[in-house]
Amino acid sequence: MIEFSGVYKRYPGGHDALKNVSFELGTGEMAFLTGHSGAGKSTLLKLITLIETASRGQVVVNGKNLQRIPRRRVPYYRREVGIVFQDHKLLMDRTVYDNVALPLIVSESDPREIGRRVRAALDKVGLLGKERIYPIRLSGGEQQRVGIARAVVNRPPLLLADEPTGNLDAELSDEIMDLFESFNRHGVTVLIATHEVRHVSRLMKPVLVLSNGELTRSLGVHVP
Amino acid sequence: MIRYLARHAQVLFFALGQLWRTPLASLMTVAVIGITLALPAGLYLALENAREATAGWAGGAQISLYLRVDTPDNVVGQLADELGHLDGVARTEHISRAAALAEFKRLSGFGAALDALDDNPMPPVIVVHPDDAHSDPTSLQNLMAQISRYGDVDLAQLDMRWVQRLRAILQLAQRGVLLLGALLCVAVLLIVGNTIRLAVLNRRSEIEIITLIGGTDAFIRRPFLYSGLLQGLLGAGAAWVLVHLSLWALSGPLRQLTALYASDFQLQGLGPGPTAALLAAGAVLGWIASRVTVGRHLKAIAPS
Numbered sequence: 416m417i418e419f420s421g422v423y424k425r426y427p428g429g430h431d432a433l434k435n436v437s438f439e440l441g442t443g444e445m446a447f448l449t450g451h452s453g454a455g456k457s458t459l460l461k462l463i464t465l466i467e468t469a470s471r472g473q474v475v476v477n478g479k480n481l482q483r484i485p486r487r488r489v490p491y492y493r494r495e496v497g498i499v500f501q502d503h504k505l506l507m508d509r510t511v512y513d514n515v516a517l518p519l520i521v522s523e524s525d526p527r528e529i530g531r532r533v534r535a536a537l538d539k540v541g542l543l544g545k546e547r548i549y550p551i552r553l554s555g556g557e558q559q560r561v562g563i564a565r566a567v568v569n570r571p572p573l574l575l576a577d578e579p580t581g582n583l584d585a586e587l588s589d590e591i592m593d594l595f596e597s598f599n600r601h602g603v604t605v606l607i608a609t610h611e612v613r614h615v616s617r618l619m620k621p622v623l624v625l626s627n628g629e630l631t632r633s634l635g636v637h638v639p
Numbered sequence: 640m641i642r643y644l645a646r647h648a649q650v651l652f653f654a655l656g657q658l659w660r661t662p663l664a665s666l667m668t669v670a671v672i673g674i675t676l677a678l679p680a681g682l683y684l685a686l687e688n689a690r691e692a693t694a695g696w697a698g699g700a701q702i703s704l705y706l707r708v709d710t711p712d713n714v715v716g717q718l719a720d721e722l723g724h725l726d727g728v729a730r731t732e733h734i735s736r737a738a739a740l741a742e743f744k745r746l747s748g749f750g751a752a753l754d755a756l757d758d759n760p761m762p763p764v765i766v767v768h769p770d771d772a773h774s775d776p777t778s779l780q781n782l783m784a785q786i787s788r789y790g791d792v793d794l795a796q797l798d799m800r801w802v803q804r805l806r807a808i809l810q811l812a813q814r815g816v817l818l819l820g821a822l823l824c825v826a827v828l829l830i831v832g833n834t835i836r837l838a839v840l841n842r843r844s845e846i847e848i849i850t851l852i853g854g855t856d857a858f859i860r861r862p863f864l865y866s867g868l869l870q871g872l873l874g875a876g877a878a879w880v881l882v883h884l885s886l887w888a889l890s891g892p893l894r895q896l897t898a899l900y901a902s903d904f905q906l907q908g909l910g911p912g913p914t915a916a917l918l919a920a921g922a923v924l925g926w927i928a929s930r931v932t933v934g935r936h937l938k939a940i941a942p943s
Contacts, residue, residue, distance in 0.1 A: 517849070525642075526645075
């Protein structure tokens with residue numbers, strides 16, 4: 416599903432955020448990406464979502480070489496990747512329902528399908544019945560669940576999360592992580608960037624460790 | 640296709656809703672666009688009306704031929720007859736030296752001074768009235784050239800100059816309105832561009848999120864384009880109303896004025912053609928302004 420080979424990312428000014436990173440994450444796998452802040456976790460996720468492009472090397476996602484995707488095709492590529500953000504990135508002036516429906520509206524899905532799929536996604540994250548509420552009235556954990564529902568509503572084969580439990584206490588964090596694991600059990604490939612090693616040990620999933628932009632350790636992930 | 644249209648209708652109503660939700664700001668923008676567009680539209684209308692009013696005035700053109708002072712009266716009479724038979728001349732009028740002196744005395748108020756002169760200084764005059772078919776400026780010029788060649792003619796004067804001058808002034812004014820219109824169109828572009836810029840900045844995070852979850856530029860642009868188009872269109876509508884309100888306010892005093900000139904001239908409003916042009920101009924300007932603005936800001940906001 417995700418294949419990095421010899422990837423470098425150099426920002427203007429000469430800072431190397433990623434240095435010679437190579438790994439493979441197979442379809443249906445789930446892995447953690449850990450390391451100190453500034454180690455390059457976010458940059459790696461940004462390369463997968465095409466917010467940034469690699470300076471050198473090759474990134475292949477879902478069979479697509481990301482360097483070869485022209486700018487106008489990028490939105491269509493992004494619909495294959497569900498993204499969960501640390502700060503949720505919810506629209507506070509729209510209801511929970513409208514927030515979750517956004518990817519379907521953006522991809523111009525059949526309007527008759529939208530209601531059904533939004534409710535299915537909210538059901539999966541346990542927020543059915545809070546459709547009409549504005550996100551501002553939800554707790555941090557609930558807001559993150561809305562973010563997850565939005566990421567999975569159009570059933571992407573790949574789910575990425577950047578510090579999804581960053582602002583949550585331990586109990587809520589575990590619930591969120593279990594949610595990701597349940598999606599993974601249903602066949603979704605999941606890659607989660609987190610600096611909390613606790614999750615890694617609790618869920619016994621493969622791990623990629625970044626330090627200063629280099630892949631220093633990996634457990635259970637194929638590294639060519 | 641139906642789904643495509645339904646989607647556009649949805650965005651249109653969304654844009655209308657956005658304008659409706661901020662009534663004061665929308666009203667102000669529309670009013671500013673309205674005033675800006677009302678200015679050239681009103682001037683255009685004023686010019687059209689002025690042209691309409693002066694259209695029949697060429698008919699009054701006449702050529703005055705001042706003959707040499709020593710031309711005998713019978714020769715003047717013969718010449719008047721001869722000119723009367725020329726092609727393009729409706730009739731001629733002979734004013735003898737004595738009649739000319741009498742008229743001048745009566746009109747100028749120099750009666751006493753003229754009495755002191757030994758002899759009559761006034762030349763005999765033939766007034767040539769061209770027929771209606773030859774009242775246009777070119778025919779008049781030709782006719783004038785033709786009759787100035789007669790031996791006894793001292794000076795031929797076309798009493799048409801001021802009509803021509805008026806026409807020239809109107810033409811100049813028309814060009815001025817065109818220039819002013821172009822400038823004010825740029826102003827409308829800037830006004831709409833600015834409100835759209837603020838709208839884009841207001842919805843910056845939303846745009847960023849939509850970009851991240853796979854929204855195309857076209858999808859992001861659409862509501863702004865409709866918003867710009869609607870603002871332009873509503874502004875043009877406001878301009879139309881302003882112009883016609885002004886017309887209505889002017890019509891009373893103008894009726895008094897035209898009555899004094901015994902004219903049956905009536906103020907004309909914007910016809911269907913110019914109205915459509917005004918509305919189209921507003922809509923197109925609004926669309927262009929938001930297209931340019933959103934395009935520029937999308938590049939700045941886009942995460943990639």
